[in-house]
Amino acid sequence: MALAKISQSELELMEDDQAIIDLYLSDPARFTVCEFYKMGQCKFGEECAYMHPPDLALDDEGNDIY
Numbered sequence: 001m002a003l004a005k006i007s008q009s010e011l012e013l014m015e016d017d018q019a020i021i022d023l024y025l026s027d028p029a030r031f032t033v034c035e036f037y038k039m040g041q042c043k044f045g046e047e048c049a050y051m052h053p054p055d056l057a058l059d060d061e062g063n064d065i066y
């Protein structure tokens with residue numbers, strides 16, 4: 001089983017907390033920022049399996065999405 005690579009931005013979100021990293025490795029989807037949320041159009045809302053960080057202001061390219 002291949003483990004998902006943790007990106008630098010995700011590490012920053014985790015604040016290098018080993019317990020959170022362990023949780024990430026056991027359930028990566030919970031710590032993966034929702035691609036639809038980043039575009040501001042996730043239809044799953046609270047039910048979404050992926051992370052919806054409320055303070056998310058930048059996408060992976062560093063562009064302001066708001």
Ligand SMILES: [Zn+2]
Pocket residue numbers: 034035036037042043044045048049050051052
């Ligand atoms: Zn979502």
